[in-house]
Amino acid sequence: MATTTAPLDTRSPAKLKTVRIEIKRQASPDAEPRWEKFDLPLRTGMNAISAMMEIAANPVTADGRETTPIAYDANCLEEVCGSCAMRINGKARMACSALIDKVQENGVVRLEPLSKMPVVRDLSVDRSVLFENLKRVKAWVPLDGSYDLGSGPRITPQQQEEAYPLSRCISCTICMEVCPQFNEETGFVGAATIAQAKLFNEHPTGRVLKEERLHALMGDGGIQECGYAQNCVNACPKMLPLTKAISDVSRDVMIQAVKDVFTR
Amino acid sequence: MAAAAAKIIVVGGGLAGLSAVIKIAEAGGSVDLFSIVPVKRSHSVCAQGGINAAKNLKGEGDTTAAHFDDTIYGGDFLANQTPVKGMCEAAPAIIDLLDRMGVPFNRTPEGLLDFRRFGGTLYHRTAFAGATTGQQLLYALDEQVRRYESEGKVTKYEGWEFLSAVLDGAGVCRGICAMNLRDMSVRVFDADAIILATGGNGAIFGKSTNSVVCTGSAQSALYQQGAYYANGEFIQVHPTCIPGEDKLRLMSESARGEGGRVWVPRKLNDPRAPKSIPEADRWYFLEEWYPKYGNLVPRDVATRAIHKVVYEHELGIDGQPMVYLDLTHIDRATLNRKLEGILEIYEKFVGDDPRDVPMKIFPGMHYTMGGLWVDFNQMTNIPGVFAAGEAEYNYHGANRLGANSLLSCIYGGFQAGPNALRYAKGLTSAPANGYGASECKRQEEINGRLLSSSGTENPFKLWRELGEVMTKNVTVIRYNKALADTDEKIVELLERFRNINLSDKSQWANTSFAFTRQLYNMLQLGRVVTQGAQLRDESRGAHYKPDFPDRDDERFLKTTKASFAPDADEPRFTMEAVDTQYIPPRPRRYDAVK
Ligand SMILES: Cc1cc2nc3c(=O)[nH]c(=O)nc-3n(C[C@H](O)[C@H](O)[C@H](O)COP(=O)(O)OP(=O)(O)OC[C@H]3O[C@@H](n4cnc5c(N)ncnc54)[C@H](O)[C@@H]3O)c2cc1C
Ligand code: FES
Numbered sequence: 001m002a003t004t005t006a007p008l009d010t011r012s013p014a015k016l017k018t019v020r021i022e023i024k025r026q027a028s029p030d031a032e033p034r035w036e037k038f039d040l041p042l043r044t045g046m047n048a049i050s051a052m053m054e055i056a057a058n059p060v061t062a063d064g065r066e067t068t069p070i071a072y073d074a075n076c077l078e079e080v081c082g083s084c085a086m087r088i089n090g091k092a093r094m095a096c097s098a099l100i101d102k103v104q105e106n107g108v109v110r111l112e113p114l115s116k117m118p119v120v121r122d123l124s125v126d127r128s129v130l131f132e133n134l135k136r137v138k139a140w141v142p143l144d145g146s147y148d149l150g151s152g153p154r155i156t157p158q159q160q161e162e163a164y165p166l167s168r169c170i171s172c173t174i175c176m177e178v179c180p181q182f183n184e185e186t187g188f189v190g191a192a193t194i195a196q197a198k199l200f201n202e203h204p205t206g207r208v209l210k211e212e213r214l215h216a217l218m219g220d221g222g223i224q225e226c227g228y229a230q231n232c233v234n235a236c237p238k239m240l241p242l243t244k245a246i247s248d249v250s251r252d253v254m255i256q257a258v259k260d261v262f263t264r
Numbered sequence: 265m266a267a268a269a270a271k272i273i274v275v276g277g278g279l280a281g282l283s284a285v286i287k288i289a290e291a292g293g294s295v296d297l298f299s300i301v302p303v304k305r306s307h308s309v310c311a312q313g314g315i316n317a318a319k320n321l322k323g324e325g326d327t328t329a330a331h332f333d334d335t336i337y338g339g340d341f342l343a344n345q346t347p348v349k350g351m352c353e354a355a356p357a358i359i360d361l362l363d364r365m366g367v368p369f370n371r372t373p374e375g376l377l378d379f380r381r382f383g384g385t386l387y388h389r390t391a392f393a394g395a396t397t398g399q400q401l402l403y404a405l406d407e408q409v410r411r412y413e414s415e416g417k418v419t420k421y422e423g424w425e426f427l428s429a430v431l432d433g434a435g436v437c438r439g440i441c442a443m444n445l446r447d448m449s450v451r452v453f454d455a456d457a458i459i460l461a462t463g464g465n466g467a468i469f470g471k472s473t474n475s476v477v478c479t480g481s482a483q484s485a486l487y488q489q490g491a492y493y494a495n496g497e498f499i500q501v502h503p504t505c506i507p508g509e510d511k512l513r514l515m516s517e518s519a520r521g522e523g524g525r526v527w528v529p530r531k532l533n534d535p536r537a538p539k540s541i542p543e544a545d546r547w548y549f550l551e552e553w554y555p556k557y558g559n560l561v562p563r564d565v566a567t568r569a570i571h572k573v574v575y576e577h578e579l580g581i582d583g584q585p586m587v588y589l590d591l592t593h594i595d596r597a598t599l600n601r602k603l604e605g606i607l608e609i610y611e612k613f614v615g616d617d618p619r620d621v622p623m624k625i626f627p628g629m630h631y632t633m634g635g636l637w638v639d640f641n642q643m644t645n646i647p648g649v650f651a652a653g654e655a656e657y658n659y660h661g662a663n664r665l666g667a668n669s670l671l672s673c674i675y676g677g678f679q680a681g682p683n684a685l686r687y688a689k690g691l692t693s694a695p696a697n698g699y700g701a702s703e704c705k706r707q708e709e710i711n712g713r714l715l716s717s718s719g720t721e722n723p724f725k726l727w728r729e730l731g732e733v734m735t736k737n738v739t740v741i742r743y744n745k746a747l748a749d750t751d752e753k754i755v756e757l758l759e760r761f762r763n764i765n766l767s768d769k770s771q772w773a774n775t776s777f778a779f780t781r782q783l784y785n786m787l788q789l790g791r792v793v794t795q796g797a798q799l800r801d802e803s804r805g806a807h808y809k810p811d812f813p814d815r816d817d818e819r820f821l822k823t824t825k826a827s828f829a830p831d832a833d834e835p836r837f838t839m840e841a842v843d844t845q846y847i848p849p850r851p852r853r854y855d856a857v858k
Contacts, residue, residue, distance in 0.1 A: 028772050043509055045614055050509035056776060057724040059767050068768035069724075069776040073301075075475045077511040078613070080399055081305040096510070099615050120446060121773035128422075131302065135414045140407035141366040146286050146678075152363030154375030164368045164394055167403065171304055203366050 018042055019100055020062065021051050023070055024112040025122045033119075037062040048088060048095035048103070048111060049074050070111075072123040079237060082170030085177070086123050087112040092177040094237050095123075114177045127173045133193040137213045141206040153204040166199040166245065168238045175232035175242060187221030191232040194223055195245040201252065214249075214256040223250050269294055270688035272681075273440055273455040275426040275482060277303025279398075279670060280653025281461035282405035283677025284684070289412040293685045296453060297409070298421045298442055300477045304406045307463050307475035308673070311398025312514065314380060314390035315362075315670040317355035321376055326387040328352045333847060335668060338384040339633075339661025340805035340852050341821060342495065344843040347640055347658045351675040358674055359391050365404040369393050383517070383563065384665040395605050401670060421453075425778060426482045429458060429489055429649055430703045437648030438694045441703050443711075445778055448771050450707045452700040456688035457648045459680045460486065461673075464632035464654040468786045468793065469739065470731015471512050472629035473505055483636050483655050484785035487792065491644045492637035493826045493835075494657040496789070497796035500664055500806050501739050503566035505628030506610060507586055512628030513613055515589065516606045519623075520559045522598075525590045526550050526570070526625075528579045538588060538622045549573050564663070564806060567627040571740040574626070581624060590622035629739060631669065633660045633806065634796070637825055642680035643687065650684045652676035657823075662805025714780060715771075719763030723780040726757050726764075730783075730790060738794050742809050747798040754790050758833075761787065792826045792835045799837055800824065805852075817849055 019042045026033040039062045040046075040054050049072070056069035073083040077096045084095040088103055089110050103109055117125035155163075169192055176182040176190035197213045200206035217223045226246050233242040270293045274281045277299040288295045299306065320326040331352040336343060363369060363377060369391050370378040379388040393400035412418040423445045430439040430452055439454040465480025466472030487493045504519065505512035520526070527548045529541055550569055551558045561569070570587050574580040581587065591599060591607075596619050599607060610618045635657040642650045642658075652673065659672035733753045737746040761784060768776050802816035803809050822839035829836045 027770065045507075046509050047613070053510055053724070057722055057728065066767060068770070071773050071775050075301050075305050075477055076307065076310050077476065077508070078310060078513050078609070080309045080396065081301070081307075081475065083301065083305050097612055099613070102615060124773060124775075128302075131304070131410070134407075135410055138411070138414075140411045141364070141404075142411070143364060143408065146290055146361055146408075148357040148360065149364065151360045151377075155371055156375050157371045157373060160368050160371045167368050167393075167400055168396060170309075170399075200366070205364065206366055 018107075019046075019051070019104055020108045021055070022108060022110045023122070024110075025070070026113070026119050028121060029119055036067060042100060046100045048086075048098040048100065048109065049077060049084060051100060051109070070123060071121040073125075080170060082172040085114055085172040085174050087114065092174045092235055094172060097237070114173065116177050116182060117173065127171070130171055130173055130176070130190070130192060133189045134196060136189070137193055137197040137216045138209050139193070139196040139200055141200065141203055142209060155204070159202070163199055163202065165240055166195050169195060169240055170238055172237060174235050174237060178231040178235040180229050180231070181225045181227050186225045188225035189217065189221055189223075191242040191246060194249050195240055195242055198245040198249050201249070210252075211256065214253050217249065217253055218257060223253050226250070270457070270685050271296070271455050272684050272688060273298065273453060273458040274461060275299075275440065275458060276306070276461035276463060276653065276655070277406075277409075277422075278306040278308040278461060278463055278653060279402055279405060279673035280655070280677040280680075281459070282402070282409050283674045284459050284461060284652055284681035285409050285412070285418055286405065287678055287681030288685055289409075289417040291682060291685055293688070295418045296421060296455070297418055298424045298426055298440070300423070300425050300445065302422045303409070303420070304403065306402060307478050308402040308670070309396075309399040310473070310475060311401075311670055312395045312516070313382060314392035314397045314667045315359065315401065316382070316389050316665070316667040317359040317391060317671065318352065318387070318389055319356050319359060319377065319379065319391070321372075322379060322388045324387050326389055328355065330387065331355065331385075331389060334385045335659070335665055336661070336847050337852055338665040339663050340815065341661065341817075341844060341847075341849040342498070342804060342823070342842060343659060343661030344640070344823075345846045346843050349846060350679075351659055351672060354675055354678070355671055358671065358678075362401060362404055365408060367393055367400050367404045382666040390667045398670060401674075426460070426462070426485070427707045427781075428485050428703060429646065430700050431489065431646065432695055432699045433697050434695070435490070435646065437646055439700065441707050443707070443778070445775075446773050448711070448774055448777070450704055450711065452704050454700070456691050457650060457684040459642075459650040459652060459684055460636065460655055461651070461653040461677060461680075462655045465786070465789060466629050466632070467727075467782075468730065468790050469499075469629040469734045470728060471508070471510070471735075473502060473512050473514050474629070479782045479786055480632070480789050481782035481785040484789035486636060486644070486646070486649065487826070488785070488788060488828045488830075489646070490828065491646050491649065493634065493789070493792050494637035494823050495634035495662075495796070496792040496826055497800055497824060498633035498662050498806055499629060499739060499793065500631035500633060501567050501627045502630040503563050503570060503627045504589055504625045505630075506614060507584075507624065507626045507628075508613060512626070513609060514628075514630070515610065515623065515625055517563075519589060519591060519603060519606060522602050523591070523594050524559060525593070526559050526566075526587055527590060528573055528581060528587045530579070532579055533583060538590075539592060547573075547579070564808070567740050568808060570627055575736070575741075586624040586626050588622035589625045591618055592620060592622055627740060629735065631664050633657065633662065633664055634793075634824075637823075641683040642676060643683065648687065648691070650680045652680040662807060710781070714764065714766060714777060715769050717764050717766055719765045721760045721763050721765055723764055723766070723776065723783050726760060727783055727786070730754065730757055730787060734790055734793070738797055740808065742797050742807065743811065744798055744801075744809070747794055751791055751794045751798070754787055754794065758787050788828075795835055796824045796826060796837065815852070821849060
C-alpha cells in the first residue's frame with residue numbers, strides 16, 4: 001500500500017522491491033490530461049497490464065489518494081489482438097508484453113496513450129481510422145460466394161512465406177504512431193494499410209482488385225506521403241517487412257500512374 | 265411483416281459470429297453485428313495450432329467418418345452425434361473456402377495444403393497457418409465481413425455490450441438490449457432473430473488461457489432469462505501453461521514431445537536455483553508414476569498429476585502453484601531448430617531464457633465445452649435466440665479434441681446464420697406491448713443501483729476470490745465436499761456483491777463499471793458449473809472425481825441442463841438423453857489402440 005511519496009528505489013532491477021507507475025490520465029476526449037503516480041510491489045512477470053489490474057484492485061495513488069481504475073484497451077494479453085498499444089517510457093509498444101522490470105528506468109514506468117489517435121479515456125484511444133483505411137484499399141479477396149466451389153488456387157511454399165508475415169499484422173497502429181508523416185496535414189494512410197494492399201495484390205484471386213487498390217493509394221494521403229523514415233519497420237511489434245511493402249507498392253503505383261496516362 | 269427483409273442481430277465477432285454474418289449477408293438478410301471489442305481483436309486470434317478436416321491429402325486413407333469417430337470418442341460419448349457428424353462431413357469444404365478466402369495455410373511443395381498431426385487422432389488432419397492459425401482464420405472472415413459492411417449489408421456496433429434479450433409477452437425474442445461502452449447508454453435494438461456467439465467463460469476461473477472479454481456474461485444473462493445452460497461442468501484444463509500475473513499463456517505440448525521433463529524440488533521452498541538442485545533432490549513425478557509414457561501421458565492425466573503434486577503433496581515451486589518443465593538438458597542448437605517459436609513466447613512474457621532455466625508451468629483453464637443448450641438447428645429453448653461457437657455446447661461432449669474448436673465455430677456459425685434467417689421469415693409480427701421499453705428500464709435500473717452503490721467491496725477483489733476457489737475446486741480434481749464449499753463461497757460472494765463499492769461512478773468509458781456488471785453474471789454462471797459438477801457422480805472426459813473414478817453410462821450418459829429459478833435465485837437441473845444413434849459408446853482408453 002502506498003504511503004506518502006517515498007524515495008524511489010534505484011537499485012538494480014533485480015533487487016527492486018517496488019516500482020513507480022506514472023499514468024497520464026484523461027477523463028474524456030476533451031478533458032485536460034493529468035498525471036497520477038502509483039507505487040506497486042514489483043512481482044516477477046509483472047507487465048504493464050497486470051500493474052493496472054493491481055491498481056484496479058486497490059485504486060490508491062502514491063500519495064494515498066483514492067482514485068479510479070485506469071481505462072485501457074486489452075484483450076488477448078499475448079500480443080496478438082493488437083488492442084493494448086500505448087507509449088511506455090516514451091516508446092510506442094504493446095503493454096501486455098512490456099515486462100515492468102525490463103522497461104522500467106530508474107524504477108519508473110510512464111504510461112501514456114498513443115499521441116496520434118483521439119483519446120477516449122486515459123490510455124484507451126480510438127483507432128477506427130485504420131479499419132476505414134482497410135475498406136478504402138479493399139483489403140479482401142473478392143469471393144464469388146461462400147458455398148462449396150472446390151479448393152483454392154495452388155500456392156507455392158515460397159508464396160506462402162511471402163504472404164504470411166504480412167498477414168500477421170495485428171492492427172495495433174504503432175507504425176502510424178511513430179511515422180513522422182502520419183498527421184492531419186498529410187492524411188497519410190500509414191504503413192499497415194499499404195502492407196495489406198500488397199498482401200492482397202499478390203494473392204492469385206485478390207489481385208483482380210489490384211488496380212482499384214493502387215488508385216486508392218494515389219494522390220494526397222496516399223503512398224507518396226511516405227518519407228522513408230523507416231521508423232515503422234523498427235517499431236512494429238510483429239516485425240512486418242513494412243519498408244519493403246511500401247517500396248513494392250510504391251513502384252506498382254508509379255507503373256499504374258503511367259498506364260493511366262495512356263488509357264484515359 | 266418480417267418476410268421482406270429479415271433483420272438478424274449477431275452478438276460476437278469471433279469466428280462463430282463472423283461466419284454467421286457472412287451467410288446471412290450473402291443470403292440477402294440484413295445484419296447488425298455487436299461486439300465488445302473491435303471484431304478483429306476477438307479471442308479467436310489466440311488459437312495457434314490449427315483446424316481439423318479429413319481432407320486425406322497424405323495418402324493415409326483418412327475419412328470424415330474417422331474424424332467423426334475420433335471426435336465422439338475424444339468427447340467420451342457425451343456429444344450428440346447428429347451435429348458432430350454434420351460438422352465432420354462439412355469440414356473439408358470449409359477448409360477449401362478458407363483457402364479461397366486467402367488464409368495463408370502452410371503448403372506442400374506441390375502447392376497443396378499441408379496437414380499436421382494433433383492429439384486424439386492418428387491422421388494428419390490439421391491444417392495450419394504457421395503458429396497463428398486462429399489469427400489468420402479470423403482475419404479472413406473479418407475481411408469478408410468488412411467487404412459486406414462497405415456494401416451496406418452489415419452494420420457493426422463495436423464497443424457495445426449485449427446485456428439481455430428482449431422477449432415479448434409470449435417469451436419470443438424480438439431483439440436485444442445493449443450498452444454503449446463509451447457513453448454507457450442503454451438501448452433496445454429490434455431484430456427478428458438473434459445469434460449469440462460470445463465465446464467461452466475463462467474469466468470465471470480468474471486466470472485462464474482465454475482473453476479478457478471471455479467472461480461468459482452474455483450466456484449467463486440469457487440463462488437468467490430462461491435459456492438452458494448445458495454441460496456447464498465440462499471445462500478443459502491444459503496441462504502446460506505459463507502462469508502470469510495477468511493470464512495463463514499456453515505452452516505447447518511439443519516441448520514435452522522434444523524431451524522436456526516435468527519435476528519439482530523434493531523439499532518445499534528449496535532455496536537453491538533449479539539448475540543447482542541435484543538429481544536426487546528432484547522429483548520427476550510423471551516419470552515415476554507413469555514409467556511407460558513418462559512426460560508424454562495424455563493431457564488430462566498430466567494435468568491431474570501436476571494438480572496432485574501442488575495441492576495434495578503441497579510441493580509447488582516456492583509454495584506457488586507451479587512445477588518445472590525442463591528443457592535445459594537439451595542442447596541449444598536442437599532447441600532452436602525445433603522449438604524456437606514457443607521458446608520465444610516464454611522469453612517474451614517471462615523474461616527468462618528456457619534454454620538456460622527450467623520453465624515454470626501449471627495447468628490452466630483453457631476451453632468451455634459446455635454452453636447454451638441448442639437444438640440441432642443451433643436454436644436455444646428461447647424462440648428466436650440462436651447460439652454458435654464456444655458459447656454453446658453442441659460439438660465437444662466431455663472433452664474437446666485439439667483443432668476441433670475453430671471448426672465447430674465456423675460450422676456452427678454457418679448453421680446458425682441460415683437457420684436464423686429461415687426462422688425469421690416465418691415469424692409473426694411482434695405484439696405492441698411495450699416489452700422493449702420495459703427491458704430497457706430493467707437494465708437501466710441495474711445500472712442505476714450499481715452506480716449509486718456505496719458499499720465497501722472492491723469488484724476486482726471479489727473476482728480474484730471467485731477465480732481462486734473455482735480454480736482450486738472445480739477444475740482438475742473434484743470432490744463433492746469441496747464443490748459444496750465452493751457453491752457456498754459463491755453464494756457468499758453474491759451476498760457481498762450487494763455491498764459493492766464502485767470507485768468510478770462516471771458515465772464515460774467506465775470499464776470497471778462494465779466489469780462489475782459482468783462479475784455478477786460470472787457468479788451466477790459459476791454456480792451452474794459448480795453444481796453441475798457436484799451432481800455428476802462419475803468421471804468422464806475432463807470431469808474427474810476420485811471418489812467416482814469410472815464412467816457411468818447408465819446414470820450419466822446424459823446432458824446436464826441447468827435452468828435458472830428466479831425466485832430461489834439458483835440453478836435447477838434436469839438430465840437429457842444423448843443422441844448416440846451412429847456410434848455405440850465404448851470405453852475410452854488412450855493406452856491402447858482404440
Ligand atoms: C491459447 C488458445 C489456443 C487455442 N488454439 C486452438 C487451436 O489451435 N485450434 C482450435 O480449434 N481451437 C483453439 N482454441 C480454441 C478457440 O480459439 C476458441 O474456442 C474459439 O476461437 C472461440 O471462438 P468464438 O467465435 O466462439 O468466440 P471468440 O473468438 O471468443 O469471440 C467472442 C466474441 O464475442 C464478443 N462478446 C463477448 N461478450 C459479449 C457481449 N456481452 N456483448 C457483445 N459482444 C460480446 C467478443 O467481443 C468477441 O467478438 C484455442 C484457445 C486458446 C485460448
Ligand atoms: S492485449 Fe492483445 S496485444 Fe496486448
